Amino acid sequence: MKVTRLRALMWALLSTLLVACGGNQEASSVAKTAQQPQQVIKWKMVTTWPKNFPGLGTGANYMAKAITEMSGGRLEVKVYGANELVGALEVFDAVSRGTAEIGHGASYYWKGKSVAAQFFTAVPFGMNAQEMAGWLYYGGGMELWEEVYEPFGLVPLAAGNTGTQMGGWFNKEINSIEDLKGLKMRIPGLGGEVFSRAGGVSVLVPGGEIFPSMQTGALDATEWVGPYNDLAFGLHKVAKYYYYPGWQEPGPILEAMVNKQAFDALPADLQAIVREAAKATHMDMLANYTAENNRALRTLVNEHGVQLRKFPDEVISKLREISAQVLEEEAAKDPITQKVYESFKAFNSQVVEWHRISEKAYLEAREED
Numbered sequence: 001m002k003v004t005r006l007r008a009l010m011w012a013l014l015s016t017l018l019v020a021c022g023g024n025q026e027a028s029s030v031a032k033t034a035q036q037p038q039q040v041i042k043w044k045m046v047t048t049w050p051k052n053f054p055g056l057g058t059g060a061n062y063m064a065k066a067i068t069e070m071s072g073g074r075l076e077v078k079v080y081g082a083n084e085l086v087g088a089l090e091v092f093d094a095v096s097r098g099t100a101e102i103g104h105g106a107s108y109y110w111k112g113k114s115v116a117a118q119f120f121t122a123v124p125f126g127m128n129a130q131e132m133a134g135w136l137y138y139g140g141g142m143e144l145w146e147e148v149y150e151p152f153g154l155v156p157l158a159a160g161n162t163g164t165q166m167g168g169w170f171n172k173e174i175n176s177i178e179d180l181k182g183l184k185m186r187i188p189g190l191g192g193e194v195f196s197r198a199g200g201v202s203v204l205v206p207g208g209e210i211f212p213s214m215q216t217g218a219l220d221a222t223e224w225v226g227p228y229n230d231l232a233f234g235l236h237k238v239a240k241y242y243y244y245p246g247w248q249e250p251g252p253i254l255e256a257m258v259n260k261q262a263f264d265a266l267p268a269d270l271q272a273i274v275r276e277a278a279k280a281t282h283m284d285m286l287a288n289y290t291a292e293n294n295r296a297l298r299t300l301v302n303e304h305g306v307q308l309r310k311f312p313d314e315v316i317s318k319l320r321e322i323s324a325q326v327l328e329e330e331a332a333k334d335p336i337t338q339k340v341y342e343s344f345k346a347f348n349s350q351v352v353e354w355h356r357i358s359e360k361a362y363l364e365a366r367e368e369d
């Protein structure tokens with residue numbers, strides 16, 4: 001206390017002197033900024049991804065670097081890959097209890113905590129990346145997500161999107177819905193519920209464990225992300241057929257979750273930096289995937305002989321039918337999930353109408369010769 005009072009007195013004296021010497025208040029505050037010791041806040045970012053994993057892990061790195069740089073080093077964020085500090089699927093609890101201040105992952109991993117959380121990553125046959133961003137930022141989605149995470153002491157932020165994913169890797173052809181029966185497939189979230197209802201067995205396995213699980217036969221099939229990421233994991237070495245489209249994840253959002261106490265303790269400018277860094281990461285990741293997926297797909301097909309297959313219309317239409325039932329049933333599980341689902345559904349139906357005559361019409365027009 002004594003030191004603080006002495007320092008305040010010195011500043012007052014210095015200001016007076018500056019004014020007396022023909023300086024002004026502005027000069028005095030410049031002097032203050034230049035000389036006051038900088039307080040550095042250090043945050044740990046735990047992630048559900050292997051460290052530096054292309055797109056996802058590097059997306060987390062991007063956000064940490066953006067926060068550190070934009071804050072001029074006042075808020076330093078250090079990234080930990082899955083299992084470095086906590087396991088991939090322990091990220092939610094770790095940030096919730098404050099072991100780490102921030103986490104990067106996907107909200108559908110936490111459906112055991114909240115059924116509603118699944119809707120903020122991906123909804124089968126739901127919205128794509130562009131539409132999800134519209135719902136979250138301008139359609140009330142973010143506010144609902146905040147409401148869902150609030151009881152856990154977490155602040156959610158949208159911090160990435162992979163764009164439309166691939167349907168997954170199989171070792172046999174899928175010619176009818178019967179072919180899914182009994183298949184043990186890594187497929188998380190609502191897509192997993194649909195897959196189970198279609199006769200398969202959905203298993204939640206973090207990214208880093210997919211390859212060994214396919215090798216040992218613990219899994220018969222898997223979806224992960226898309227060519228960019230699936231090539232990085234070498235999934236073409238453990239499965240023959242690569243199916244599209246990714247009906248289960250049409251535009252999945254990646255999340256950054258912040259411990260609410262840690263967030264509230266930040267000054268307003270650092271809070272703004274964290275929020276804007278998440279938005280920048282969101283945009284950057286989608287651009288990264290758009291650029292890399294195409295390149296990786298060519299490598300998979302041309303260099304590794306991967307067999308590309310489209311799900312038959314009959315399979316897709318059955319999965320779409322099951323999805324509609326699953327969404328209704330999941331939503332009915334608790335009031336907040338119902339509220340989230342209603343908001344999602346309303347935005348979805350409106351944006352579909354607009355995109356039918358804009359994005360979709362354009363993509364079709366581009367294909368015509």
Ligand code: CA
Pocket residue numbers: 165223224225249
């Ligand atoms: Ca996926």
